[in-house]
Amino acid sequence: MAIPELPGTLVPKHSPEESWLKTAVARLCQLDNERFPGSQPVSFGTRDLLKLENQDFWVCEKSDGIRVLLLILLDQAGQRVFLIDRHNTYREIIGLFFPHHENPINPLRNTIVDGELVIDVDPRTRRETVRLLVFDCLVVDDQNVMSRPLDKRYGRLNLWFYKPYAKMIRDHPRVAETQPFDIKVKEIKSSYNVDQVFSIDIPALQHGNDGLIYTCVNSPYSPGTDSNILKWKPPSENSIDFKLILRFPPLPSDPTKPDFTAKPIFLLHVWCGDQNGQSRYEQYDEMYVDDDEWERMKGSGEQFDDRIVEVHWDPVVNHWRMMRFRDDKPNGNHKTVVENIITSIADGVDKETLLSRSNHIRTAWKARQGATAGAPPQNQAPPPARPPPAGPPAVASASRPTQPIPPIELRYGPLQESKLSKVAGPATYHGFAR
Secondary structure (H helix, E strand, C coil): CCCCCCCCCCCCCHHHHHHHHHHHHHHHHHHCCCCCCCCEEEEECHHHHHHHHHHCEEEEEEEEEEEEEEEEEEEECEEEEEEEECCCCCECCCCCCEEEECCCCCECCCCCEEEEEEECCCCCCCCCEEEEEEEEEEEEECCCCCCHHHHHHHHHHHHHHHHHHHHHHHHHHHHHHHCCCCCEECCEEEEHHHHHHHHHCCCCCCCCEEEEEEEECCCCCCCCCEEEEEEEEEECCCCEEEEEEEHHHHHCCCCCCEECCCCCCCEEEEEEEECEEEEEEEEEEEECCCHHHHHHHHHCCCCCCEEEEEEEEEEEEEEEEEEEEECCCCCCCCHHHHHHHHHHHHHHHHHHHHHHHHHHHHHHHHHHHHHCCCCCCCCCCCCCCCCCCCCCCHHHHCCCCCCCCCCCCCCCCCCCCCHHHHCCCCCCCCCECC
16 A cells, blocks of 8 residues: 655744744643654553553554544644655645634644554545545644543544544545645544454455554653553564664775675664754664565665665565565664564564453443443353463464564674765665665
C-alpha cells in the first residue's frame, strides 16, 4: 500500500512563524519544551499479556501511514489549520474549517488531535483517497485534556471535534469536494475483542496495516515514549529504524580512494540522542544485502547512504534485512528502544497466543466492573482457569518454533568519524546515485 505525501505549505524551518507556532503548541500542551508533543508506543512482549489482564486497554489496528498531529489555531485572522509531523515541522493546510460544537456558525477554537495520514484505495474502482484517521486528542476547543483518561479524551474527540465537522460535510456536500483530505475517527475496541480486529477490521481496510495498538484506558496522554501504549506485531515482523551507512572498499590501484564500483558494507548506526544540538550515532550492526539486491539498488538510482531505513530480523540468513526507507522520521530508533524491540523479538507474542488470552482478559475486565459477581448460569461453562503469570499457555508456547534471534547486546561502540561514511563526491558514480 502507498504512503501519502504530506499535504500543505511548509512553514520555513527556524523562521519566526515556526518559532511562534512551537511556542503556541507548548503553551496549549502545558509543556516546558517545544519538541514534538506526540506520544510513542513501546513494543509488546510476553510480560504485557498480564498487563492486559490487570488493566483496561483499548485496541485498534495500527495503520501503515504517516503519524501527524492536526493543529487548529484561532486568532484575530480566523481559524488556521496545520499538520505537525514527527520531524516537528509544520505545514499549513488551506481549505479546512472546523465548526464549533455548540454553534456551527462559530469556529472551533484551539485544538490538537492525534492521527495517522493514510491512502485508502477502493478495491473496486482503485480510486485513492487521502484520509486522516484520528484516534486521540491533546487539546479541544482551547481545553487541555491530556490529564484525562483515554475514554474521556475519545469522547471529546468525537463530540467536540468530529461530529460537528461530519455534520457540516453531510449538510454541504460541495464542501467535501474541496477538502484536502478526508477525516474519520478510528474505531477502537475493548482489548478482549482483539479477535474482531483481526477478523473484521483488518480485512476491511483499504490501506496498509502494521499490527495493533493497545492503549490503557485510564492513563493520561504522555508526550514521548509511553509504556501504557503497546505496539504489537508478529515476532517475525518486528522492525527497527537505523541510519544506513555505506562503506566502500578501497581501490586496488589506490588504497586511499574508495572503489564505488564494488559492493559496499551496509552498516547500521543506532541513534544515541542529541549532543550539543547534533544527532549522535554509533555503529550497531550490519545489514545483509545479496548480490542481486545490490544490482537492483544500483539500478534504482536512489541514494541509500546516510538515510533512515527500516529493517527486520531474518532468521534464515541470521541478519537484518531492509524493508523500506523512513524519510518521515528525523532519526532512527534510540539505542534503548532498539534493545527493547530486540527483546520483544526474542520475547514476542504470536497471534494465536494473543487470541488465546482473550477470555482471561475479558474475565478480569468484567470483574473490575463488578459484572461477574456470583456463579455463572447453569448452562454456561465457567471461565477457563487462569494460566500462570509467567507467560502464555504452555501449548501455545510449545507450538511456536524456536528461531534464531538477534543478540541484545551492542556489537560495536563509538567509532571515529570517517569521510567514507558521508555523502560526498559526484552525484552519480558508475550509475549509482549517491
